[in-house]
Amino acid sequence: PDLHLSTFKMGDKYVTCVICMAEYEEGDQLKILPCSHVYHGTCIDSWLLIQPQCKTCPIFSDTGVTF
Ligand SMILES: [Zn+2]
Numbered sequence: 271p272d273l274h275l276s277t278f279k280m281g282d283k284y285v286t287c288v289i290c291m292a293e294y295e296e297g298d299q300l301k302i303l304p305c306s307h308v309y310h311g312t313c314i315d316s317w318l319l320i321q322p323q324c325k326t327c328p329i330f331s332d333t334g335v336t337f
C-alpha cells in the first residue's frame with residue numbers, strides 16, 4: 271500500500287472523484303494513488319474492497335499491480 275493522504279483545499283488541481291462523481295469540497299479527505307489518481311479516502315477504500323485496482327487506470331489490470 272502506498273497511498274498518500276491529503277486534505278482538499280480550494281485551488282487544488284483535483285476536481286471530481288470519479289467513484290462517487292462528486293466535486294471535492296474544502297476539507298475532504300483524499301487519497302492519492304501511486305499512479306497519481308485521486309479519490310475521496312472513503313470512496314477508494316470501499317472501491318479497493320470490491321476491486322483491488324485503480325478505477326481509471328487500465329495499466330493496473332495489465333500489470334497486476336495491486337494495493
Ligand atoms: Zn468520492
Ligand SMILES: [Zn+2]
Nearest residue numbers: 305307324327
Ligand atoms: Zn490510476
